[in-house]
Amino acid sequence: MQAPVPIAGSSSRPPPSTRPGMSRKARERRNHALLHIGLIIYFTVSLMPFVWTFLTSLKQSRDVAAAPLKIFFQPTLDNYRAVLFNQYSDDSALARVRVDIPGSFMNSLIIAGGATLLAMLLGNIAAFALARYKMPEREVYAFFFLAFRFAPVFVFIIPMFLIYQEIGLYNTHLGMILISQVIAIPLIVWVMRSFYESIPPELFDSAALDGATRMQMLRQIALPLAAPGLAATAVLAFIACWNNFVFPFLLGAKQTQTITLATITFIGYEEVAWGMMTAAAIVTIVPELILAMLVQKHIVRGLTYGAVKE
Amino acid sequence: MAILAPPVRRQRAMNKGKVERDALETADIRAGRLMMIPALIIPVLLAIVFFFGFYLTLRNRRLNRGDLGFVGLENYARLLQDDKFWHSLSLTLKFTLTDVGLELSLATLMALALSQPLRGIRIYRALLIIPLMTPPVVGALVWKVLYRSGNGGFFNYFLWEAGLPMQGFIGDPSQAIFSLVAIDVWLYLPFVAIILLAGLQTLPQEQIDAAHVDGANGWQLFWQIQLPYMIPFYIVALFFRVIDSLNIFDTIYGTTKGGPGDATRVLAVNGFETAFPFFNLSYGGAIFVALWLLCTVAGSLLFIWVKRSQAT
Numbered sequence: 001m002q003a004p005v006p007i008a009g010s011s012s013r014p015p016p017s018t019r020p021g022m023s024r025k026a027r028e029r030r031n032h033a034l035l036h037i038g039l040i041i042y043f044t045v046s047l048m049p050f051v052w053t054f055l056t057s058l059k060q061s062r063d064v065a066a067a068p069l070k071i072f073f074q075p076t077l078d079n080y081r082a083v084l085f086n087q088y089s090d091d092s093a094l095a096r097v098r099v100d101i102p103g104s105f106m107n108s109l110i111i112a113g114g115a116t117l118l119a120m121l122l123g124n125i126a127a128f129a130l131a132r133y134k135m136p137e138r139e140v141y142a143f144f145f146l147a148f149r150f151a152p153v154f155v156f157i158i159p160m161f162l163i164y165q166e167i168g169l170y171n172t173h174l175g176m177i178l179i180s181q182v183i184a185i186p187l188i189v190w191v192m193r194s195f196y197e198s199i200p201p202e203l204f205d206s207a208a209l210d211g212a213t214r215m216q217m218l219r220q221i222a223l224p225l226a227a228p229g230l231a232a233t234a235v236l237a238f239i240a241c242w243n244n245f246v247f248p249f250l251l252g253a254k255q256t257q258t259i260t261l262a263t264i265t266f267i268g269y270e271e272v273a274w275g276m277m278t279a280a281a282i283v284t285i286v287p288e289l290i291l292a293m294l295v296q297k298h299i300v301r302g303l304t305y306g307a308v309k310e
Numbered sequence: 311m312a313i314l315a316p317p318v319r320r321q322r323a324m325n326k327g328k329v330e331r332d333a334l335e336t337a338d339i340r341a342g343r344l345m346m347i348p349a350l351i352i353p354v355l356l357a358i359v360f361f362f363g364f365y366l367t368l369r370n371r372r373l374n375r376g377d378l379g380f381v382g383l384e385n386y387a388r389l390l391q392d393d394k395f396w397h398s399l400s401l402t403l404k405f406t407l408t409d410v411g412l413e414l415s416l417a418t419l420m421a422l423a424l425s426q427p428l429r430g431i432r433i434y435r436a437l438l439i440i441p442l443m444t445p446p447v448v449g450a451l452v453w454k455v456l457y458r459s460g461n462g463g464f465f466n467y468f469l470w471e472a473g474l475p476m477q478g479f480i481g482d483p484s485q486a487i488f489s490l491v492a493i494d495v496w497l498y499l500p501f502v503a504i505i506l507l508a509g510l511q512t513l514p515q516e517q518i519d520a521a522h523v524d525g526a527n528g529w530q531l532f533w534q535i536q537l538p539y540m541i542p543f544y545i546v547a548l549f550f551r552v553i554d555s556l557n558i559f560d561t562i563y564g565t566t567k568g569g570p571g572d573a574t575r576v577l578a579v580n581g582f583e584t585a586f587p588f589f590n591l592s593y594g595g596a597i598f599v600a601l602w603l604l605c606t607v608a609g610s611l612l613f614i615w616v617k618r619s620q621a622t
Contacts, residue, residue, distance in 0.1 A: 035423050036430075042420070043437050046496060049452045050440070052464055056455055067462030068470065126349035133342030134335070141346055148353055150553045150609055154578060154598045156356050158585050159363035162371075181352040189349060214341055243445035245560045250586070260445045264564055267451075274455060281448045292443040299439060300508045303501060307546045308508045 050285075057278035064274045079279035101280050104262035110173050111248070111258060112241035115180035120234055122181070123188030128218045130189065131196035132204065142193070145186040149305065153182075153246055164251050171253045179247050184237040187305065191236070194306030195229035196222055232298035235291045242288060259284045367596040373589035385596040395597060397572055398580040401487065402604075405576055406555040408491045409498075413551055414544065416495065417502035422532070424503070425510040438500045446497060450564030453493045454480070457565075480566050483573040490574055493561050498554075502547045509543030510536060545616050552608050556601065577601045 056064060058075040081087045083101040130138050160179065161170075169175030199222060207217050223230065248258040263284055266277035292299065301309050367385050370378040389395050424434060441449065457463060457479040461470040469476050479489045513536060521531050559578040562568065568575035568583065575583075577597060585594020 032426065032428055035426060035428060039423060039428075039434055043434065046441060047437065049449075049456055049496070053452045053455060065462065067460050069462050069464065069467035122349040122351075125345045129342040129345035133338045133345075135339050135342045135346075138342070141350070144350075144357075145353060148356070150549075150605060151360075152557045152578065152598055152601045152605060154559075154581055154585075155595075155602045156359045156363055158591055158595045158598065159359050159366055160356075162366075162591070163359065163362075178352060182356055185349050185353065214345075239443060243447075245445065245447045245563070260447050263448055263451060267454075272454075277451060278455060281451055284448050285444050288443045288445075289440060292439060293436065296436060296439065300504045303442075304505055304546055304550070308505050308543060 053278045053281055056274055057282050059275050061273075061275055079275040080283075082276050083279045083283060099262045099265050099276070099280070100257070101259065101262055101283060104257050104259040105283065107173070107248075107256055108242055108258040108260070111176040111180060111256065112238050114173065114177040115184050115241045116234055116238045118177060119181050119184030119188050119237055120230075123185045124192055124223075124230075125218070126185075127189045127192035128196050128222055130193045131199075132201075132217075142190070145189050146305070148182050148186050156182075157246060157250055161250055170251060171255050173256060176247060176252055176256050176258075179251060180241045180244065183240050183244060187237050187240060187302070188233055190305035191233045191302050192226065192229065194301060194309065195226040195233075199225050228295075229298055229301070232295035232302050235295045236299070236302040239288050239291065363595055364599060367592050367599055369592055371591045373586065373591055375589070381592070385593050386599075388593065389596055389600060394572065394575070394580065395600070398575050398577045398597075399600070399604075401572075401574070402556055402558070402576040402578075402601075405487055405491060405494075405558060406552060408488070409494050409555045409558075410548065410551050412491065412495050413499050413502045414547065417499050417506055417547070420499065420503040421506035421510055422536075424507050435504075438503060440500075441497050442500045444497065446560035447564040449497050450493055450561040453489075453496070454565050457481075457489060480574075481570060483570050486566055486570060486573040490558075490562060490565065493565070494555065494558065497561070498551060502551060505543050505547045506540060509540040513539050541619055542616075545612060545619070549609070549612050552612065553605050556605050556608060577604070 057079050058077070059070075059073055060076050060078060063070050063073040083099075086100065086102060126141070129135075130142060135141075164170040164175055169178065203221055203225075204217050207221055212220070242258075243260065244258075245260050248256050248261050252258075259280070263277060263280040266273040266280065295302075368380060368382055370381045370384075372378060420438075424431060424438070428434070444452070456465055459466060459476070459478060459481055461467050461476065463476075465479065466476040478485055480486050517535055517539075518531065521535050526534070557578055558576055559582065562574050562576060562579050563582075566574045568579040578601060581594045581597035581601065583594075584597060585591050588594075
């Protein structure tokens, strides 16, 4: 899938900003051409599933079911009409498979959005404290948060299932938002801590001399300086909550059905509503991709909990 | 708010001697602790729930029949004799080793390729993160479309056109687990690649230049300079990928649900099925305690490795 990597050809690697006149040696040019070919092959393979999913979502049900596979077909927006507006065409052999995608989309927005807002509020204060104040036990806090990233969620999902049913949080948006904190808070605390630590402490010291309170320092110095990181972290927390499958699956039902969960309900025991399922998959992924592209720059730091900085 | 020291007192403290600066530091520490509390509430409650979950495995709690009393370690004793459990454990390890091994090696190639000064490198990097943002369940569904059986399926259509035998992929017990590894590699190779790429980019250019002056070829450069330098980045990637692969659930639930037969019934799927579809919350919980132990052992080993690599 990938071309061999000609490291030897990179001996005269210029800094990225002065890239243009690189092809002095023919060998280097050949190596780069090979690399391009390898990368293009890789990305063709890696993006092909999306392309095929998109094409499938444009098919009528008889074209989806066709064997042998149809590469050329009469495209239709029926599947999107079904999943976006709940308008089912009579043509659809699977018209009885009805999944409320618009409603699930709203549920996902409420849960992931609400969870992100709450976690950003709680997590940023903690991240700032961890970065600024020398509590002797601060690594204990940090490790405690991290443990949730690495514990199997099911270990507390089984008891939570019983508890949620007991206290009435089962199948509620509030319940989903609260349990999602366990994904969002550790991420925000770790990533934002690394951003706050990179702010020169002198800025805070001089603000303290001017009589700034701690909350003023957080609001007026730390937050503005870490704004790009803040946006990236919020997006990643949102995506993590949006992508979560287990919580709405086990701690919720109809009222909290999220879009990831709804997509999977197109799979019946006897048949799969491929066309509508792929349309729903596209609807699930597109908003995330747009968000992710906006914060690409900080994505490595975010995904590694601040462990790797670019 | 209580955590805010009055500005006047701070000002005085900054101007005066060491005693007051110490007092200020104590105030900072107290304020820092108070600021931790809001974020800690839910995680602390969940930590308590974790112990409640462990207690639940010492009872016989059924989803359909309620609590049937205290059974001590019976669920764990049963675990040791349960062939299905051992099967899912070895399957989980097999999945994790294949998955992480492939991801690390392919991602190394990808990172080395993307560290070259290529034209259009930014486009490649943007494309790289696309699978990474996909919900695992949806990614699994996307692949389910590709894996469809018969010549109406994407892969099988091309095999059929080429005159090759069609494959079962996720429907074939001997191929299913590797078909799932393929999905997971597709989802997470970019994650490992961007970590390693970030590592490669922090390697000082002088070190690479010096190696070239010494006449090192690309192979030597990689093994003797780049790889040792990147060890910490590999460990970060391993931390995330090993633990997440041990916990693999979403992609399997979206495709095979553990089947065909038991061919993809990894620990998380096994535990989930025992606890919910089969109503045995306590025994399912015991399986998850075992999974938790496995993750803890793996995490600790990696942690020891970090400490060792820092020491040398």
